[in-house]
Amino acid sequence: MELKEELKRKAGEKAVKYIKDGMVVGLGTGSTVKYTILKLGELVKDGLDIIGIPTSIATEKLAKEMGIKLGSINDYQVIDLTIDGADEVDRNLNLIKGGGGALLREKMIAHASKYEIIVVDESKVKSVLGDFPLPIEIVKFGYKRTMNVLSTLGCKPLLRVKNGEAYITDNGNYIVDCKFERIDEPAKLERRIDEIPGVVEVGLFVGLANKVIVGKKDKIEIMTSSGDSL
Numbered sequence: 221m222e223l224k225e226e227l228k229r230k231a232g233e234k235a236v237k238y239i240k241d242g243m244v245v246g247l248g249t250g251s252t253v254k255y256t257i258l259k260l261g262e263l264v265k266d267g268l269d270i271i272g273i274p275t276s277i278a279t280e281k282l283a284k285e286m287g288i289k290l291g292s293i294n295d296y297q298v299i300d301l302t303i304d305g306a307d308e309v310d311r312n313l314n315l316i317k318g319g320g321g322a323l324l325r326e327k328m329i330a331h332a333s334k335y336e337i338i339v340v341d342e343s344k345v346k347s348v349l350g351d352f353p354l355p356i357e358i359v360k361f362g363y364k365r366t367m368n369v370l371s372t373l374g375c376k377p378l379l380r381v382k383n384g385e386a387y388i389t390d391n392g393n394y395i396v397d398c399k400f401e402r403i404d405e406p407a408k409l410e411r412r413i414d415e416i417p418g419v420v421e422v423g424l425f426v427g428l429a430n431k432v433i434v435g436k437k438d439k440i441e442i443m444t445s446s447g448d449s450l
């Protein structure tokens with residue numbers, strides 16, 4: 221296994237230790253949290269009883285294959301613990317998410333969660349957010365205008381394309397990837413983007429993560445928010 225993959229596996233598998241019998245668990249999306257879901261599948265086979273709430277169709281499929289019982293956010297409006305990945309993390313536990321296109325459901329599930337753990341490899345930890353183009357989910361109607369409005373905030377918006385076609389999210393929307401030079405005030409930028417008509421959700425997660433598990437070459441680092449109690 222290549223080193224980066226090994227660091228993702230380390231972080232992803234470590235997170236299952238926080239999952240306890242009887243919990244409702246939010247299941248994130250991406251190649252790091254995939255390792256959490258695979259490990260969780262083994263624990264479920266050994267008798268662990270949990271309900272998973274998937275953040276994407278891809279995760280729903282994987283969790284089903286692993287034999288994990290699933291529920292929906294409509295039936296479980298308070299989630300005990302969610303484990304998810306991220307594209308960038310700063311030392312205040314602010315995140316950029318949405319590289320995998322699942323940011324809307326991920327944010328809804330993070331918001332419903334009593335506790336959010338993020339799993340990443342060390343390349344994702346940054347002093348300031350913004351290297352990674354910020355994913356923003358927008359409706360198709362008037363998308364060119366929405367992109368122009370977004371550019372007035374100082375970024376270069378690019379419509380996400382997959383296999384030569386505009387990428388469509390699980391919710392039937394487009395994603396625009398917006399490259400900012402640096403994001404010094406993530407909370408302020410999140411509010412400004414959310415105010416634009418046509419924007420469904422932005423991949424800035426501020427004040428939602430309680431713990432970040434970082435897979436490093438020599439160890440696993442755990443970053444926690446103030447008041448973390450898990």
Ligand SMILES: O=C(CO)[C@H](O)[C@H](O)COP(=O)(O)O
Binds near residue numbers: 248252305323
């Ligand atoms: O936000 C996400 C999907 O919308 C992912 O969690 C994020 O892109 C990280 O994915 P990976 O672990 O594959 O790097």
